[in-house]
Amino acid sequence: MSPKARMRLTSTSLILGFFVVWELLCIIFKVRDIVVPRPSQILETLWTYAPAIWPHAFQTIYTTLVGFAIGIVSGVLLGVLVGSSKLAYEVAYPLLIGFASIPKVAVVPILVLWFGSGTVPAIITAAVTCVFPIIVNVATGLATTEPELEDVMRTLRASKLDILINVGLPRAMPYFFASLKVAVTLAFVGTVISETVASNRGIGNLMMIASSRFDVPLVFAGLLILAVMGVALYAAFSVIEARVTGWTRRQDNFSMGG
Secondary structure, X not given: OOHHHHHXXXXXXXXXXXXXXXXXXXXXXXXXXXXXXXXXXXXXXXHHOHHHHHHHHHHHHHHHHHHHHHHHHHHHHHHHHHHOOHHXXXXXXXXXXXHHHOOHHXXXXXXXXXXXXXXXXXXXXXXXXXXXXXXXXHHHHHHOOOXXXXXXXXXXXXXXXXXXXXXXXXXXXXXXXXXXXXXXXXXXXXXHHHHHHHOOOOHHHHHHHHHHXXXXXXXXXXXXXXXXXXXXXXXXXHHHHHHHOHHHOOOOOOOOOO
């Protein structure tokens, strides 16, 4: 068995073991489902309420992806602007930190006043929540580009745009993809926050309705759906990162010539 296959088998076994232990502990200690439902109850709830759950799940994934796409475009543009100038980097960084420190749940009521309740505030909240790590990582990648590479490009009479495209952005790619894996989880957080406050659709809204009825298995079913979607997107970006930035990784196996 290859190391990669062994790692995947170990990861899968740990996940399954976690749910098995959870199930056994709930049975042994007779934990009521209104406190913590068993995994089997959560799966049963997913199966029973599937026709009602999937429209909410689709709404959440749609809102998250649209907000995430807006966050990527905005984050890259602002990251390039901040990272391309030392002055801009020093001036804008404190502002970015201050903006990121604002609890996003406090922003949702303002967005509702501006755009009304529904999908638009959720999309904007997702974008605002995920944009900060993208800006910081892209700006850091550009700001830490080796001066020697820039000097070589200048000797070839390259313009600032040429240096940015041919040196800065490629060197910032590992930082960029690292930020995407963090940002996509934050986008889900932003979406669910907005859905719990100002929406009548989505997993966040579903969980609020379920909690008001004390339907704890349905609340946990919503959490499970969010976790699965988050892991799926994280894995997708990890695959893309490995293909795009594979040149930055150390090769562990070397072929020995005879």
